[in-house]
Amino acid sequence: MRSGAPAASLTITDLRKDFGGTTAVDGISLEVPPGSFLVLLGPSGCGKTTTLRMLAGLEDPTGGEIRFGDRVIARGDGTALVAPSERGAGLVFQSYALWPHKTVRQNIEWPLVVARRPRAERRPRVEEVLEMLAISDLAERYPGEISGGQQQRVAIARMIAPEPRVLLFDEPLSNLDARLRVETRGELVRIHRSTGATSVYVTHDQVEAMTMATHIALMKDGRIEQFGTPRELLESPRTAFAATFIGTPPANIVECRVEGGRLRAYGVDCGPAPEGAGAGTVTAMYRAGSLAPAPGAEVGPGCLPATFADQVPMADRWVLGVDLPDGTRAHISRDAPADLRPGDALGVRLPAAPDAFFGAGDGHAAAGAAL
Numbered sequence: 001m002r003s004g005a006p007a008a009s010l011t012i013t014d015l016r017k018d019f020g021g022t023t024a025v026d027g028i029s030l031e032v033p034p035g036s037f038l039v040l041l042g043p044s045g046c047g048k049t050t051t052l053r054m055l056a057g058l059e060d061p062t063g064g065e066i067r068f069g070d071r072v073i074a075r076g077d078g079t080a081l082v083a084p085s086e087r088g089a090g091l092v093f094q095s096y097a098l099w100p101h102k103t104v105r106q107n108i109e110w111p112l113v114v115a116r117r118p119r120a121e122r123r124p125r126v127e128e129v130l131e132m133l134a135i136s137d138l139a140e141r142y143p144g145e146i147s148g149g150q151q152q153r154v155a156i157a158r159m160i161a162p163e164p165r166v167l168l169f170d171e172p173l174s175n176l177d178a179r180l181r182v183e184t185r186g187e188l189v190r191i192h193r194s195t196g197a198t199s200v201y202v203t204h205d206q207v208e209a210m211t212m213a214t215h216i217a218l219m220k221d222g223r224i225e226q227f228g229t230p231r232e233l234l235e236s237p238r239t240a241f242a243a244t245f246i247g248t249p250p251a252n253i254v255e256c257r258v259e260g261g262r263l264r265a266y267g268v269d270c271g272p273a274p275e276g277a278g279a280g281t282v283t284a285m286y287r288a289g290s291l292a293p294a295p296g297a298e299v300g301p302g303c304l305p306a307t308f309a310d311q312v313p314m315a316d317r318w319v320l321g322v323d324l325p326d327g328t329r330a331h332i333s334r335d336a337p338a339d340l341r342p343g344d345a346l347g348v349r350l351p352a353a354p355d356a357f358f359g360a361g362d363g364h365a366a367a368g369a370a371l
């Protein structure tokens with residue numbers, strides 16, 4: 001059931017935000033079509049929340065432009081600044097900020113009252129939203145009388161009641177326990193689809209991003225490290241940062257020296273260097289499934305020295321954690337547990353070639369080097 005909110009495309013062009021001497025958002029650009037579920041993903045402090053707050057109108061950009069559909073809603077030079085209440089955007093925070101002295105029904109009705117919708121229109125819309133979030137039986141309770149998960153549903157119901165074109169979520173699941181978080185993820189996607197709106201969702205949890213997004217903007221230091229579909233980010237990471245931030249377990253990164261057309265790491269020959277690589281270093285990426293443990297093996301060409309740390313079951317696989325000589329944790333995925341104890345020495349057998357190469361230093365993909 002679509003409630004009729006007209007979806008809007010979202011276009012961000014060279015968006016910037018400086019706070020005094022701190023640059024929180026450092027010139028980001030992206031575009032998603034109407035009805036997209038865009039996730040802003042990245043570690044703490046990378047500028048996700050600031051970007052979301054600029055979309056909501058809680059911060060004004062220092063530079064660049066934001067458009068919802070054809071309409072410019074904010075520009076760095078202060079022209080074309082549309083007031084938050086006029087943007088057709090709804091926002092849900094980590095903390096639900098419900099009115100404690102209003103019932104669930106009154107909380108949900110409140111934005112419709114503020115928008116001066118006639119009473120005859122408000123009542124059926126509130127009923128519709130209560131039903132959509134499966135909270136009709138809580139309608140007459142106060143926020144203090146319902147659980148955290150239920151409060152979170154009420155906050156979402158309140159956001160979607162006025163039929164916003166753009167739904168903005170700032171880590172809305174982080175206060176929920178692990179099981180409820182998984183359940184609510186699926187529900188949020190269902191709600192997103194049924195409203196037909198475009199959603200922007202901030203999280204530092206890559207699993208959340210992978211399961212919900214149509215598009216992911218992976219952010220680092222105020223910039224977009226990579227923008228694409230979840231599959232593109234997983235299958236073709238452009239940087240070492242993307243390769244290690246996304247995926248369960250994440251891909252392994254090995255810094256290699258190039259010597260005489262060969263790769264060397266931890267004193268071991270790791271195979272041929274990529275074509276055209278000059279002397280210096282390259283970053284090799286190995287997926288967890290591309291490595292194999294070689295217990296007791298003689299460390300030598302194609303087999304790195306390591307120490308066994310732990311192993312955990314994951315779906316129908318086992319993920320082994322091993323420490324390389326400089327302390328870097330590497331992950332190996334295989335279909336059976338290893339007969340090893342923490343502290344045991346082992347070899348890590350490399351495939352004939354890494355899964356991808358990135359340039360040295362900044363972690364950016366060497367041109368055309370991904371295999």
Ligand SMILES: Nc1ncnc2c1ncn2[C@@H]1O[C@H](COP(=O)(O)OP(=O)(O)OP(=O)(O)O)[C@@H](O)[C@H]1O
Pocket residue numbers: 019022023024025042043044045046047048049050051204
């Ligand atoms: N009002 C502010 N004044 C000064 N600096 C700020 C302000 N808001 C954010 N910052 C800084 O801007 C940078 C980006 O912050 P932001 O909250 O957008 O990051 P984030 O990716 O959402 O992080 P988190 O996941 O921890 O919420 C940080 O260095 C932060 O300290």
